Amino acid sequence: MAEESILTDDFLRELINVGEVDILIGVPTYNDAETVGQVLQALRAGLLQYFPRLRAVIINADGGSKDATQDLVRAASISDLQHGSDLRALRTLHCISTQYPGGASKGTALHTILAAADLLRATGCAIISADSANFQPEWVESLLRPVCHDNFDLVTPVYRRHKFDGLLVRNLLYPMTRAIYSRRIREPYPAEFAFSGRLAGYFLGQDIWSQDVGRAGAEFYLTISTIAGGFRLAQSFLGTRPHSERAAPDLVPAMRMTAGVLFWSMEQNFSAWSASMDSQPVPTIGPEHEISLEPLRVSRKRLHQMFVRGVAELAPVLKSILSAQTLSELEQAAAVREEEFCYSNESWVRTVYEFAAAYHKTVISRDHIVQALVPLYRGRAHTFLVENRDASADEVESNIETLCLTFERMKPNLLGMWDGGK
């Protein structure tokens, strides 16, 4: 059994004591003492209010926190909450915590939670980020109801985001996933999501857990596997994206978890993505997108400087990845002043597709290919910020849609490069 290798004896004992459940909610943590209590309270309130008749368990998978995260989880017993609330569970509601081996890794935490879900035969599962400061009880229903009542296999969130939030998602992850896998999923790399027990069992059996993708980026690969495996997918609007208390992740690891996983997945699922061309909408509960426009001071100058420097310094590396035409375009773009700088949609899409093909052909070390994309992404982020500086929500959405359509239109170019020349 897959779970034997990941579940410790003590944790297994606790799971056996819990017995079969209907709903399992996983909360991966690592030094989240400041927010985990609040998230757990919201989760319990959501379960009691919206799923009082179902057997539920909250599982905290901790990566070895140095603060009191695990103690807080253990201390916050269900009865405390029930005494302090008008709500009562009609069935059992457990909360257990475990520390998985190997150090903090979101992928290993997901693996642990999936193994537990498989063992407890949960029909509906959810993963909730422990650093979501504004997590609401209603989100439990928004994510789990489509799984428990409408037989969807994966429910990803739709957030209200600031127009400059999630630049990597808007410029690469969403448009490219949509073009490659032909499904319009707004948040293909979700922090909060729900899935069926059927999908949990399927994904648990994937041969990824000993690989890089199994340690970082597994949530994104779950979305891709859901599409490639023909499972039912939906989106659910939650509200304003939870503000993380942590600093934004560095770009290089973020690029590995996103572009790296996407490029890798394309090799695994070639037959699934090469046949389909036009993207299809995904059933969505609530609005498909919402953009907020509060003023925000952003330093574009540094993005431009790092792009220019990256193109100049990485020329020998880029030469082995990109075609002569694309490299020449980048060099021309890097040569102009910041005020005139523009990294066009076509040029950006061609760049990304050539990176994907180079990754497939392993023209140099794959990790080096992914790292080389970082300075170029900064250039694209600069153009996005300039393009949408004074844009309204509709205009921002329209610009994103145009980029998505460019990705879709140029997909045959990628197929041509896949086993051909540059």
Add this chain to the structure above:
Amino acid sequence: MWDTIVGELIQATRDTWHSVLHFLPRLMGMLVVVLLGWLLAYILKSILRSILRLARFDRLSEHWGATELLNKAALPSSSELLSRFVFWIAWLGFILVGVRALEIVGLQEPIAKFFGFLPRLFAALFVFFFGLLAASFFSRAALLAAVNADLPSPRLVSSVIRTLIIIFALSVGFEELGLGEHTVLVAFAIVFGALMLGLALAFGLGGRDLARQYLERRFVRGHKEEKEDELSPL
């Protein structure tokens, strides 16, 4: 007198003829060994080339950056190069076995020495090849890390790493070959020492302002962070 001279000449001719008659079969034997060796080496080369292609050795070589090095030196692909190398080594071995069959006294010892030298030659070539690969891989890794961390002079950092690894591989390789062991070791020590001293001086004298700025940014409270960090990529 005349009869003696004629007799000696006839004897010398007979001796020469006997020597030629003795030598001819050995020469024929050598030619057969060399031709057979060529054929076997060619078959070996073809088999090895097929195996390497099946194992996608060229892709592995690209992955490690060896193809880039070979292209720069206008050499054929890794699998072709390795197959040709094995062909020449195998054929050279057969040629030397053939030459040994000629039983020429002066050649026996050099041939024995050559066969004794072969394992060291292989080891040295192995060290050179993987040294070049490691130099290419780690210098590129350093270049990417330096560019993405916005460190100064990424190409200089990359070149220093490449040069150090190549010098190290050369010193180990030459030591294996038994060539100028001390010279290479001393040269490596001098280059490494000079480089470190140069870097220390460069950073100490040239980078004072940079170091001050870095320390201020890192430790002085109230410093205004770049706004870019507030944008989450995900």
